[in-house]
Structure formats: structure tokens, C-alpha cells
Amino acid sequence: MSVDERTGAAGYGGSDDEIWVSGADWEVLEDAVTEGRLTVNVGPQHPSTHGVLRLVVELEGETVMSVEPVIGYLHTGIEKNTEYRTWTQGTTFVTRMDYLSPFFNEVAYCLAVEKLLGIDAPPRAQAVRVIMMELNRIASHLVWLATGGFELGAISMMIYGFRERENILDVFEAQTGLRMNHGYVRPGGLAADVTADFAQQCRDVISYLPERLAEYEDLLEQNPIFIHRTQDVGVLEADDAIRYGVTGPLLRAAGADWDLRKAQPYCGYEQYDFDVATETGADTYARFLVRMQEMRESMRIIDQAVDALPDGPVMVEDKKIAWPAQLGLGPDGIGNDPTYIRHIMGESMEALIHHFKLVTEGFAVPPGQVYVPVESPRGELGYHVVSNGTTKPYRVHVRDPSFVNLQSIDHMSRGHMVADLIAIIATLDPVMGGVDR
Amino acid sequence: MPAAARDADGRDHEAARADQTGTLPNDGPALRAGTDVGVAELQTIADRIRERFDEVDTTTARGELTVFVPAERIRDVVRFCKEDEELACELLSDVSGVHWPGGEHVVEPQLSTTGWPPNRLTRDRGTIEVTYHLLSMSNNHRLRLVVAVNDDPQALPTVPSVTSVYPTADFHEREVYDFFGVHFDGHPNLVRILMPEEWDGYPQRKDYPLGGVDTDYHGAFIPPPDERVWSRDVPGAGGGKVGP
Numbered sequence: 218m219s220v221d222e223r224t225g226a227a228g229y230g231g232s233d234d235e236i237w238v239s240g241a242d243w244e245v246l247e248d249a250v251t252e253g254r255l256t257v258n259v260g261p262q263h264p265s266t267h268g269v270l271r272l273v274v275e276l277e278g279e280t281v282m283s284v285e286p287v288i289g290y291l292h293t294g295i296e297k298n299t300e301y302r303t304w305t306q307g308t309t310f311v312t313r314m315d316y317l318s319p320f321f322n323e324v325a326y327c328l329a330v331e332k333l334l335g336i337d338a339p340p341r342a343q344a345v346r347v348i349m350m351e352l353n354r355i356a357s358h359l360v361w362l363a364t365g366g367f368e369l370g371a372i373s374m375m376i377y378g379f380r381e382r383e384n385i386l387d388v389f390e391a392q393t394g395l396r397m398n399h400g401y402v403r404p405g406g407l408a409a410d411v412t413a414d415f416a417q418q419c420r421d422v423i424s425y426l427p428e429r430l431a432e433y434e435d436l437l438e439q440n441p442i443f444i445h446r447t448q449d450v451g452v453l454e455a456d457d458a459i460r461y462g463v464t465g466p467l468l469r470a471a472g473a474d475w476d477l478r479k480a481q482p483y484c485g486y487e488q489y490d491f492d493v494a495t496e497t498g499a500d501t502y503a504r505f506l507v508r509m510q511e512m513r514e515s516m517r518i519i520d521q522a523v524d525a526l527p528d529g530p531v532m533v534e535d536k537k538i539a540w541p542a543q544l545g546l547g548p549d550g551i552g553n554d555p556t557y558i559r560h561i562m563g564e565s566m567e568a569l570i571h572h573f574k575l576v577t578e579g580f581a582v583p584p585g586q587v588y589v590p591v592e593s594p595r596g597e598l599g600y601h602v603v604s605n606g607t608t609k610p611y612r613v614h615v616r617d618p619s620f621v622n623l624q625s626i627d628h629m630s631r632g633h634m635v636a637d638l639i640a641i642i643a644t645l646d647p648v649m650g651g652v653d654r
Numbered sequence: 655m656p657a658a659a660r661d662a663d664g665r666d667h668e669a670a671r672a673d674q675t676g677t678l679p680n681d682g683p684a685l686r687a688g689t690d691v692g693v694a695e696l697q698t699i700a701d702r703i704r705e706r707f708d709e710v711d712t713t714t715a716r717g718e719l720t721v722f723v724p725a726e727r728i729r730d731v732v733r734f735c736k737e738d739e740e741l742a743c744e745l746l747s748d749v750s751g752v753h754w755p756g757g758e759h760v761v762e763p764q765l766s767t768t769g770w771p772p773n774r775l776t777r778d779r780g781t782i783e784v785t786y787h788l789l790s791m792s793n794n795h796r797l798r799l800v801v802a803v804n805d806d807p808q809a810l811p812t813v814p815s816v817t818s819v820y821p822t823a824d825f826h827e828r829e830v831y832d833f834f835g836v837h838f839d840g841h842p843n844l845v846r847i848l849m850p851e852e853w854d855g856y857p858q859r860k861d862y863p864l865g866g867v868d869t870d871y872h873g874a875f876i877p878p879p880d881e882r883v884w885s886r887d888v889p890g891a892g893g894g895k896v897g898p
Contacts, residue, residue, distance in 0.1 A: 289848035301879045459744050462822025588787050601750050606761040614750035624825050
């Protein structure tokens with residue numbers, strides 16, 4: 218290990234390059250301003266940092282010498298909070314972590330709880346989860362396209378990206394009642410069945426999107442400014458990516474054919490025919506291509522999943538686990554279905570007891586620990602869930618891809634211009650809700 | 655299964671294993687989401703690690719392999735997992751911590767709801783389990799390493815850092831230090847990462863309260879969920895807390 222005498226930062230010398238990850242805070246860095254070097258603080262409130270990311274950048278002229286991410290400004294204690302709520306309530310917390318891909322959080326958490334319980338959600342619930350996740354992947358990538366384009370000066374991309382995403386959010390709202398932070402996926406299945414026109418809504422989205430995406434691709438791919446701003450910027454080769462723990466589109470853009478949906482399928486991904494998008498450029502441009510391709514592959518999956526959507530329940534049969542609410546439109550808007558309320562209040566004492574016990578206390582989960590990863594739009598999103606046999610999680614830890622990927626920012630930025638740093642932040646696509654949790 | 659490993663510190667893997675397997679039958683399918691490695695193959699991996707290190711202890715549950723490693727050997731085990739041809743764990747997915755305080759714990763899984771009996775666990779001493787999840791992309795398997803250290807912050811629980819093997823462990827170890835107070839010996843820059851640097855205490859520990867929220871409304875205070883009183887505290891009305 219070597220220590221940088223100027224900044225006090227330390228790292229490990231690799232075989233042919235050096236690994237520098239950690240940051241120090243401002244007080245340490247203040248003394249580090251030497252002749253010809255300038256330490257600049259970017260963020261935490263800065264339009265280009267995707268939230269409250271703070272970067273301490275050391276510059277020599279306009280060349281970036283080092284970048285140190287300082288995070289924690291959006292720390293909300295979600296992991297701690299889940300330990301005080303029931304297993305079902307946990308979904309409402311985890312969905313707020315990576316707020317651009319809430320369904321992935323929910324599904325990964327629920328798969329972990331289901332694995333602890335030793336149950337499987339019914340096929341229909343699994344298929345709807347897949348559709349929702351893939352729609353969510355497109356929505357998330359559209360935000361990346363919008364903000365990433367915007368930060369490189371393609372202002373119209375901002376409007377287009379958010380406009381297309383809005384259509385997907387409309388589908389989410391129609392099915393879950395919310396545009397984001399859905400709390401729709403529950404341990405054992407889903408909160409409610411999808412509506413009758415769900416398939417049509419999905420088909421509508423994937424019918425016009427390819428055409429639009431092609432248009433945006435033309436706008437950017439053929440644009441000399443975009444090409445100059447992205448090609449050979451922020452190169453991260455596959456072996457370095459793995460050393461930094463970087464997964465997802467960044468790893469695939471470096472030529473690694475690693476996608477958890479293929480390698481370790483969950484939710485029945487093995488039934489669908491799709492390809493893993495890879496590129497060999499390992500730069501920002503290659504990641505752009507990978508993400509565009511991923512959106513198309515997601516549409517293929519949605520197409521197949523909607524066609525093959527099985528019938529049946531969306532929640533496990535086990536009344537000791539299944540969330541009892543039957544959502545419906547009551548006289549006062551959304552709430553419990555009047556028929557269901559009549560059933561528990563007037564017809565079945567057992568149903569009332571189950572409802573009461575599950576809603577107030579929740580179900581107990583056998584002791585043990587699991588680690589369940591899913592392939593989120595940013596990489597491997599893993600849930601390490603520990604139970605001690607009670608109705609509340611004992612520990613929920615989230616391996617958020619944004620958090621891990623952020624470590625590579627220094628490696629990618631060294632030697633680039635300040636303007637390229639903005640492109641590199643955009644290509645990482647970090648979501649600070651996930652980073653800080 | 656070799657005898658439970660106890661190191662000089664008296665750290666106890668037996669207690670940890672009780673939580674692994676639990677006192678309840680696990681009759682779920684062995685292969686589920688997040689793993690497609692057969693149990694037989696996990697056994698091969700476990701045997702290979704045990705062959706190389708006789709002080710580790712392994713257990714398999716729910717299709718996941720857990721390896722208990724004494725703290726001072728973790729760097730060697732991790733390096734072996736990375737460099738060995740059969741294990742070939744290129745990626746360190748995750749490092750997290752779990753705090754198991756000492757003393758007696760009665761786990762009440764609600765007889766009325768689930769029909770499971772209450773479960774008593776006694777721990778001679780509190781531990782913090784630092785948990786490493788390793789992934790092999792080439793051979794497509796995962797494994798979990800668990801290091802148990804004393805949870806007394808005064809005793810400066812220390813684990814050798816694995817950043818020299820996996821640079822990605824940097825942020826992860828800082829996070830575990832931040833939330834549990836475990837020190838990582840050899841970490842290049844062990845400072846808090848998510849909490850402010852001057853923060854006092856280690857928030858993810860079980861003895862650290864969740865804390866409530868002050869509001870601006872007439873100086874009201876919203877207590878944390880485990881301290882909320884749901885009924886009006888009328889004498890004789892038995893106004894008590896809901897939940898355990």
C-alpha cells in the first residue's frame with residue numbers, strides 16, 4: 218500500500234496501474250492545495266451530480282488529477298428502519314432506496330423474504346414482476362438518456378427522455394396507484410392483480426417506443442459533438458471494473474457477458490428469449506450503446522411475457538402469509554373492496570383473525586440468512602436479509618450497485634477534462650437514494 | 655462437520671450456526687432465486703475450502719454456502735477464494751454486518767399466527783458478524799464468508815481489511831465501520847462514509863435506538879415505532895404498546 222503524501226489518501230499499487238479509491242474530507246484536502254493545483258468542490262447541490270453527490274476534484278489547469286466522492290447526504294436509515302417494521306412493511310421502505318428503479322428493490326427484497334420462507338410466488342405474480350421490472354428498466358434508462366444527454370448539451374434529449382418515461386409511469390400508476398415508490402410487490406406475490414387492460418397498456422408502450430428510440434439514437438449517434446464527448450471518455454476495462462466491483466451496463470460495455478438474468482435466473486427469466494447487450498469499447502459511448510440495446514431487449518421480454526401471461530392468483534394460497542387486503546374502488550376511492558369487508562366482518566371469523574394478525578403483527582419468518590441478487594439497471598442489486606424467526610427483519614442490508622460503482626469514478630476521470638467528469642458521472646448513472654440509503 | 659471453531663478471543667461460531675440453521679425445519683426447495691448451484695457442488699466448494707484451511711467451518715442452508723472464518727485468517731481465505739481455480743471468485747459482491755448482542759434472547763414467532771414454538775437463544779458474548787458475499791463469474795457460484803468479532807466497541811473489534819485483494823471492499827468496509835464500529839486493519843482510509851464524520855455511536859448496532867422525530871407542531875415528538883403507544887393512556891384502560 219502506498220500513501221499519497223500530499224492528500225493522505227492511500228491506495229494499492231496494481232501490476233501496471235494504481236488503484237485509488239478512498240477520499241478524505243475537506244479539512245485534509247485544504248492543506249493539499251499546492252503550486253499549480255486547485256482543489257474544487259463539486260456539489261452536493263449541483264445540477265450535474267444526479268442528486269446530492271459531492272465530489273472533491275483536484276485539478277491541474279483543466280485536467281482532473283483525482284476525484285474523491287463524498288456521500289451520505291441522502292442517508293435515510295432505511296436499513297435500520299426495516300428492523301422496526303413487519304416483513305411486509307419492509308417493501309414500502311426498500312422501494313424508496315433506488316427511486317428510479319423501485320420495482321427492482323421490491324422484487325429483490327421479496328425474493329429474499331420468500332427464500333427465507335421457502336415459498337414461491339405464483340406464476341402470474343412472477344410474470345407481472347418481470348414485466349414491471351423490464352418496464353422499469355426502460356424507464357430508468359430513459360432517465361439516464363435524458364439527464365446524460367442534457368449534461369452533454371443535448372437539451373432536447375431531456376424533454377424527450379422524460380416524455381417517454383412518463384408513458385411508462387402511467388402504466389405503473391394504472392396498476393399500482395403510484396408513479397414511483399409503489400409498494401406493489403409483496404412477499405408472496407403482488408398487492409393486487411393487474412387490471413384487464415394491462416396487456417394492452419404494455420403493448421401500447423412497446424409499440425411506439427422502438428421508433429422513438431431509433432430517432433433519439435440517430436440524434437445522438439450521428440452527432441459529432443456527442444461522439445467527441447463520449448468516445449474514449451471514462452474508459453473502464455473489464456478487469457478493472459471487476460476489481461472495483463462494477464457490474465451492470467458498465468461491465469457489459471467492457472465486453473464482459475455477465476447478466477444475472479441469464480447467469481442466475483430468477484422470476485422465470487429463463488423462459489424468455491433475449492440477448493445480453495455487450496460492447497467492447499469500455500468507454501462512455503459503448504455504455505450508451507449497451508443501454509440503448511438493453512431497452513430493446515427489455516421490450517422483447519415484455520412482449521413475450523405479456524403474450525404468455527398465465528392466469529391464476531397473484532398471491533400465495535397460504536393464509537398465514539398472504540396479505541389479506543383485496544383492493545377495490547370503494548365509495549371513498551381506493552381502499553378495501555366492500556365485498557371483502559363484508560366477508561371478514563360478517564361471514565368468516567377466521568378471515569377476520571388472519572386479517573387482523575397479519576396487518577398488526579405480520580407473519581413470522583424462519584431464522585436464517587439469504588443473499589438474493591437481481592440485475593437492476595445499474596448492476597447487481599443484492600439483498601442480504603437475516604431473520605431471527607420473528608415478524609420483523611433482523612437485518613436487511615442492501616448491496617446497491619450505485620454505491621459500489623461510484624468507487625470507479627476516480628479511476629475513470631484521471632487525466633480527463635472537467636467537462637468529461639460530467640459525462641462520466643452521467644455514464645455511471647448513480648442514484649443517490651440508492652448510494653446513501 | 656468439524657468441531658466449532660473457537661479462537662483465542664473465545665469467539666463462538668456455535669451460536670452463529672444456531673442462527674444459520676435455526677431450530678425450525680427448512681423444507682423449502684434447495685434451489686431458488688439467486689442461486690442455481692446444486693447442493694452437491696456447494697459441498698465440493700466447502701470441502702475445498704476446509705481442505706485448505708482446517709480452522710474454518712461450513713454450513714449449507716437454502717442453497718447457500720456459509721463459511722465461518724476466524725478473523726485473523728480472513729485475508730488468506732479471501733485470497734484463496736479469489737485465486738483458486740475451482741473457486742475463482744473474481745467479484746466481492748458485498749460486505750455487510752449483523753449485530754448479535756449477548757445475553758438471552760427469546761424469539762416469539764407468534765404461536766397464534768404461525769404455530770411455531772418460541773425460540774430461546776443464549777449468547778455468552780455479543781458478536782458482530784462481518785459477512786462477505788463472493789461471486790464467481792467464471793464458475794457461476796456464490797459463497798458467503800462470516801467473521802465473528804466481539805461487539806464491545808471498547809475492545810476495538812478488528813478484522814483484517816481485504817482491500818488489498820478486492821479493491822471494491824473499500825466502500826463496503828467503510829460502511830461496516832461506520833455502522834457497526836468494526837475496524838478494518840490495513841484499510842487505506844477508514845473513515846465514516848454515510849454518517850457525518852463527527853457522529854457519535856454506530857447506528858446499525860442493536861443497542862442504538864432508532865430515535866423519533868421532533869416536529870414543529872406545538873413541540874410534539876413522534877416516538878419511534880417500537881415505543882409508540884397506540885391507545886390513549888387512560889388509567890385502567892390498559893393502554894399498552896402494540897407488538898413485541
